[in-house]
Amino acid sequence: MSKSDSQKIIIVGAGIAGLTAALCLRQTGRDITVLEQAPALQDIGAGIQLSPNALHVLNAINVSDRLEAKADTPTEVSIRDFKSGTPLLTQKMGATFNRRYGAGYWHCHRADLIEALSNAAQEAGIDILFNEKIVAYEETPDTVFVKTQSGKNISADLLIGADGISSTIRSTLHPNNTADFTGQIAWRGLVPTEQLKMHLNKQGHKRGHKRGHNQVPEGVNVWVGPGKHFVAYRLRQASLMNFIAVEERAAWTEENWMLEGDINKLRTAFSAWDSPVQDILEACTETYLWGLFDRPAPKTWHSSRTVLIGDACHPILPFMAQGAAMAIEDAYVLASSLENKTSIEAGLNLFQQKRQNRVKNLYDISRRNAALYHASGIKAAARNTLFAGARMFPKALSYLLDRVYGLNVTE
Ligand SMILES: Cc1cc2nc3c(=O)[nH]c(=O)nc-3n(C[C@H](O)[C@H](O)[C@H](O)COP(=O)(O)OP(=O)(O)OC[C@H]3O[C@@H](n4cnc5c(N)ncnc54)[C@H](O)[C@@H]3O)c2cc1C
Numbered sequence: 001m002s003k004s005d006s007q008k009i010i011i012v013g014a015g016i017a018g019l020t021a022a023l024c025l026r027q028t029g030r031d032i033t034v035l036e037q038a039p040a041l042q043d044i045g046a047g048i049q050l051s052p053n054a055l056h057v058l059n060a061i062n063v064s065d066r067l068e069a070k071a072d073t074p075t076e077v078s079i080r081d082f083k084s085g086t087p088l089l090t091q092k093m094g095a096t097f098n099r100r101y102g103a104g105y106w107h108c109h110r111a112d113l114i115e116a117l118s119n120a121a122q123e124a125g126i127d128i129l130f131n132e133k134i135v136a137y138e139e140t141p142d143t144v145f146v147k148t149q150s151g152k153n154i155s156a157d158l159l160i161g162a163d164g165i166s167s168t169i170r171s172t173l174h175p176n177n178t179a180d181f182t183g184q185i186a187w188r189g190l191v192p193t194e195q196l197k198m199h200l201n202k203q204g205h206k207r208g209h210k211r212g213h214n215q216v217p218e219g220v221n222v223w224v225g226p227g228k229h230f231v232a233y234r235l236r237q238a239s240l241m242n243f244i245a246v247e248e249r250a251a252w253t254e255e256n257w258m259l260e261g262d263i264n265k266l267r268t269a270f271s272a273w274d275s276p277v278q279d280i281l282e283a284c285t286e287t288y289l290w291g292l293f294d295r296p297a298p299k300t301w302h303s304s305r306t307v308l309i310g311d312a313c314h315p316i317l318p319f320m321a322q323g324a325a326m327a328i329e330d331a332y333v334l335a336s337s338l339e340n341k342t343s344i345e346a347g348l349n350l351f352q353q354k355r356q357n358r359v360k361n362l363y364d365i366s367r368r369n370a371a372l373y374h375a376s377g378i379k380a381a382a383r384n385t386l387f388a389g390a391r392m393f394p395k396a397l398s399y400l401l402d403r404v405y406g407l408n409v410t411e
Pocket of ligand 1: 012013014015016017018035036037038047048049050132133134135162163164165166167168186188244290309310311312318321322323324325326327
């Protein structure tokens with residue numbers, strides 16, 4: 001039996017970070033138990049963009065095969081003017097990304113991703129225990145003890161905190177280090193595409209009833225305007241239109257970070273925007289509202305036998321669609337770092353060394369995109385000139401994208 005065969009690992013949280021880490025570590029022979037506070041696997045009804053850097057990991061743990069049939073593959077992403085809809089910058093994806101990065105770009109329903117991860121976890125013999133909320137843990141030189149609300153005391157060699165933005169593990173490792181409200185809120189919703197307005201031909205007739213053949217352009221669309229932006233893309237073979245509408249707001253006073261939103265307030269906020277945006281909001285009947293929080297990663301991500309991954313460690317703004325991608329990369333690098341070192345602590349050190357610059361980079365890019373997308377007046381003109389420059393020098397844009405999508409942590 002190798003050293004790793006005898007190692008017992010507890011992962012707190014069966015979200016994207018926890019389930020991916022369970023699968024990566026199981027491949028290296030560890031005994032894994034996942035503890036989840038919820039009564040069952042759950043995810044919000046929303047989409048998620050999976051970029052090539054995330055797909056490399058999902059390929060390596062045989063999850064992308066399970067997901068592929070349910071994923072949509074956008075051909076391009078366009079950043080558009082909020083009023084006219086004129087593309088300010090367009091980047092080809094699809095085959096272009098496959099050639100450049102060795103993996104594509106997918107849109108999935110989050111529930112489909114969680115289902116693919118959990119089915120793979122079950123087949124790999126990973127125990128997922130529900131209704132198990134971690135309330136405390138304690139480390140000794142040889143073991144870490146985990147206490148659950150239901151009264152269980154479980155010991156392990158390593159504890160992984162994948163328990164999201166309000167992480168109990170992080171608040172023990174780093175008391176007072178909570179995430180900050182970023183001054184942005186996001187409405188999210190899903191609309192059946194058949195309820196969107198159809199294109200009209202010159203005679204005023206519908207051009208066809210083909211699913212998804214509506215006014216919203218193909219691919220990922222990001223309309224940018226003063227203090228706001230609006231993202232829309234299709235899901236589940238284009239049967240659903242997923243949207244995220246972001247608006248700047250001075251404060252978030254709610255206790256929850258997610259609430260049911262008021263659809264009329266959302267429609268009013270975007271009433272002067274391009275017609276596809278308004279079509280989507282007209283067809284939308286239900287929306288949820290998020291306060292967007294982030295926090296730079298702490299100086300130390302681990303102690304001797306406890307480590308943080310995903311949002312528990314480094315929640316970032318979703319303006320480069322890289323939060324889950326960072327969690328997925330973390331999971332793979334953690335497993336490989338533990339494989340490469342003889343002690344757990346040395347493996348955790350290596351993990352942090354490999355990850356901290358990468359995560360800091362994405363934290364900064366996501367923050368910069370907020371300013372870029374929401375610019376007004378002279379700043380918006382400067383942004384549009386910058387985008388025009390990127391259209392003229394596509395190599396410069398590719399260089400920037402390579403810094404995000406060009407990393408394959410499985411190599
Ligand atoms: C509007 C929006 C859009 C986004 N779009 C994208 C995108 O397109 N692409 C992308 O890569 N990222 C995106 N993200 C970011 C992404 O959603 C997150 O980074 C990702 O979901 C984090 O996963 P996680 O597993 O670390 O945390 P979570 O998903 O929060 O999972 C944590 C889990 O831990 C459990 N838990 C918590 N506390 C305890 C406890 N004490 N005991 C037991 N269990 C516990 C929770 O119940 C939960 O299941 C977006 C985020 C937002 C807000």
